[in-house]
Amino acid sequence: MKLTLRVWRQKNADADGAMSTYEVDGISSDMSFLEMLDTLNEELILKGEDPVAFDHDCREGICGACSLVINGDAHGPERTTTCQLHMRSFKDGDTIDIEPWRASAFPVVKDLVVDRSAFDRIIQAGGYITAPTGTAPEAHATPVPKPDADFAFEHAECIGCGACVAACPNGAAMLFTSAKINHLNVLPQGAPERESRVLDMVAQMDDEGFGGCTLTGECATACPKGIPLMSITNMNKEWLRATRKAGKR
Amino acid sequence: MTRTIWDSSVGKKTVMAVSGLIMLLYLVVHMLGNLKIFFGSGEFNHYAHWLRTIGEPFLHYEWALWIIRVVLLAAVVAHATSAYQLSRRDIKARPSKYVHKRPRASYATRTMRWGGIILGLFIVWHILDLTTGTVHPGFESGRPYQNVVDTFSTWYGNVIYIVAMLALGLHTRHGFWSAAQTLGVGSRTRDRILKTIANVLALVLTVGFISVPVGVMTGLVS
Numbered sequence: 001m002k003l004t005l006r007v008w009r010q011k012n013a014d015a016d017g018a019m020s021t022y023e024v025d026g027i028s029s030d031m032s033f034l035e036m037l038d039t040l041n042e043e044l045i046l047k048g049e050d051p052v053a054f055d056h057d058c059r060e061g062i063c064g065a066c067s068l069v070i071n072g073d074a075h076g077p078e079r080t081t082t083c084q085l086h087m088r089s090f091k092d093g094d095t096i097d098i099e100p101w102r103a104s105a106f107p108v109v110k111d112l113v114v115d116r117s118a119f120d121r122i123i124q125a126g127g128y129i130t131a132p133t134g135t136a137p138e139a140h141a142t143p144v145p146k147p148d149a150d151f152a153f154e155h156a157e158c159i160g161c162g163a164c165v166a167a168c169p170n171g172a173a174m175l176f177t178s179a180k181i182n183h184l185n186v187l188p189q190g191a192p193e194r195e196s197r198v199l200d201m202v203a204q205m206d207d208e209g210f211g212g213c214t215l216t217g218e219c220a221t222a223c224p225k226g227i228p229l230m231s232i233t234n235m236n237k238e239w240l241r242a243t244r245k246a247g248k249r
Numbered sequence: 250m251t252r253t254i255w256d257s258s259v260g261k262k263t264v265m266a267v268s269g270l271i272m273l274l275y276l277v278v279h280m281l282g283n284l285k286i287f288f289g290s291g292e293f294n295h296y297a298h299w300l301r302t303i304g305e306p307f308l309h310y311e312w313a314l315w316i317i318r319v320v321l322l323a324a325v326v327a328h329a330t331s332a333y334q335l336s337r338r339d340i341k342a343r344p345s346k347y348v349h350k351r352p353r354a355s356y357a358t359r360t361m362r363w364g365g366i367i368l369g370l371f372i373v374w375h376i377l378d379l380t381t382g383t384v385h386p387g388f389e390s391g392r393p394y395q396n397v398v399d400t401f402s403t404w405y406g407n408v409i410y411i412v413a414m415l416a417l418g419l420h421t422r423h424g425f426w427s428a429a430q431t432l433g434v435g436s437r438t439r440d441r442i443l444k445t446i447a448n449v450l451a452l453v454l455t456v457g458f459i460s461v462p463v464g465v466m467t468g469l470v471s
């Protein structure tokens with residue numbers, strides 16, 4: 001396959017960026033999208049040019065490091081991560097636009113790499129449980145009803161990639177934050193911090209400069225892990241419940 | 250680290266949902282009352298007079314009406330202020346657009362801000378037209394039937410009103426369902442029914458309100 005790539009190039013956080021056009025040839029339809037970019041970078045390095053910086057780690061769809069807005073879609077045209085997207089989703093001769101996640105809370109570091117540490121600070125604000133470390137507890141000591149376990153697991157699938165923020169027209173982090181809150185709030189292990197978790201994580205989300213939810217649904221459409229829009233509804237419910245309880249105290 | 254409702258984006262959205270639902274409830278009653286126009290000037294004017302006597306003798310003349318007006322004013326102000334502040338926040342959170350554009354979201358979703366502004370302007374015009382009569386040539390208080398017929402005998406009266414009611418339909422369609430999510434009462438099993446209620450409510454409000462200018466235009470009401 002022969003492709004035309006239009007890639008966002010930006011030297012550093014303070015520099016102005018722009019789209020640059022590159023041609024790549026000899027792309028196999030079995031390559032992953034990132035392998036296609038590796039091919040481009042090898043050519044750039046041979047030519048003595050600066051390779052395109054992009055984030056990646058596991059390349060198997062589980063770590064959440066890869067990103068990229070491909071032809072306007074976060075993680076590209078398939079419902080998966082960019083690392084699991086294959087070139088068979090494109091045609092010979094296609095022009096592909098590649099841009100970084102866009103949100104003021106995710107500033108560009110270089111080219112396609114953005115700083116997602118705002119997510120880490122949201123997790124630090126309440127995305128944990130208080131448990132004694134040491135020997136693993138007996139697994140059956142704390143019974144968890146099956147529907148609750150399923151609900152928690154569905155939300156635990158969030159890999160923190162940030163595609164939801166990138167897709168949202170308001171740059172909101174509601175889907176990520178709700179996934180993390182719902183995952184722990186439904187479990188008995190997460191019960192002691194049930195109220196402080198939702199209040200603190202939502203407050204941190206606001207402080208990081210993410211937008212609010214207008215229920216557009218772009219986030220859930222982009223999410224490679226299928227976190228549903230209803231997660232946000234449930235987070236709102238938890239927030240209202242915690243606010244009422246805090247008011248009584 | 251608890252904050253007040255107003256300091257949180259989720260809390261502000263709650264204010265927006267509650268104030269929106271208050272306005273929505275009022276609009277359903279308002280629309281049903283307007284339909285009395287099809288029973289003639291006697292019944293319509295009598296109804297308008299009765300509105301001023303609700304609650305008597307416990308309440309003084311027009312007190313109930315003023316209580317409703319104060320609640321509605323508070324709702325409009327709270328709704329518009331939170332809408333403005335949240336929209337500012339949203340635009341700031343996403344300053345640079347993607348180079349590669351693609352179609353996004355449904356029409357009702359995308360028009361919430363512009364539709365809201367249209368509704369805000371309409372509310373002001375509507376009060377100046379049919380409540381105070383400031384922009385209404387030949388306005389006579391106490392004769393609402395005639396005033397309504399006059400308004401819908403001008404082309405601009407009809408255009409402003411019908412455009413605003415179409416905007417109301419779109420705003421209600423996304424707004425009612427959104428409010429359910431904001432207040433945490435939505436769920437996967439309830440989603441179909443909530444969307445249906447939102448659509449029916451939007452349609453009934455729009456058709457009900459628009460039937461009055463159409464009635465005047467077709468000569469059914471004169």
Ligand code: HEM
Nearest residue numbers: 214265266269272273329332361365366369424427428431
């Ligand atoms: C003063 C004029 C108005 C303005 C500026 C305005 C603006 C807005 C905006 C920007 C939104 C958020 C849109 C979104 O989430 O995507 C909204 C939501 C809403 N509006 Fe309005 N609107 C106005 C009048 C009304 C009226 C007259 C009603 C009653 C029918 C109404 C009912 C609602 C409801 C129920 C919501 C949903 C709240 C939520 O998302 O939780 N609005 N409005």
Ligand code: SF4
Nearest residue numbers: 158159161162164223
């Ligand atoms: S909710 Fe989905 S899109 Fe958002 S960070 Fe988690 S996995 Fe990524």
Ligand code: FES
Nearest residue numbers: 059063064066083
């Ligand atoms: S590189 Fe780990 S999820 Fe894509």
